[in-house]
Amino acid sequence: MPAPASPSARLHEDGALDALFALGQPTRLRVFRHLVTIAPNPLPAGGIADALGCLQNTLSTHLAILSRAGLITGVRDGRSILYAANFDGMRGLVNYLLEDCCGGRPEVCAPVFEQLERSCGCAPAPTAGS
Structure with a gap:
């Protein structure tokens, strides 16, 4: 459990x-x-x-x-x-969903953030360990 x-x-x-x-x-x-x-x-x-x-x-x-x-x-x-x-609210949701993205290898998630940035300029900032 x-x-x-x-x-x-x-x-x-x-x-x-x-x-x-x-x-x-x-x-x-x-x-x-x-x-x-x-x-x-x-x-x-x-x-x-x-x-x-x-x-x-x-x-x-x-x-x-x-x-x-x-x-x-x-x-x-x-x-x-x-x-x-409320883009801050959506950023918070996306950050939460991707918080532990790819086992702590943020470079794997970089394309997700790059696509968000290109589409709307609202990409959450990758954090350490995400």
């Missing part, structure tokens, strides 16, 4: 699970990907609903789940909330 995770590692794992759960639903994945494509420009919920052909009343639940998972941010603008992709 594996040793129990430390409290800080457990919280990190819980955060990764929350983010993966949030992205594991088709509408939420489409919302996140859409916000990435229009970054850094935020959109109100109505604009997201229109762009994706979603009902606004169900979209608010999806936005709340993505926000709690740290994948999007919402900023109040008058009576509206403007939503944007």
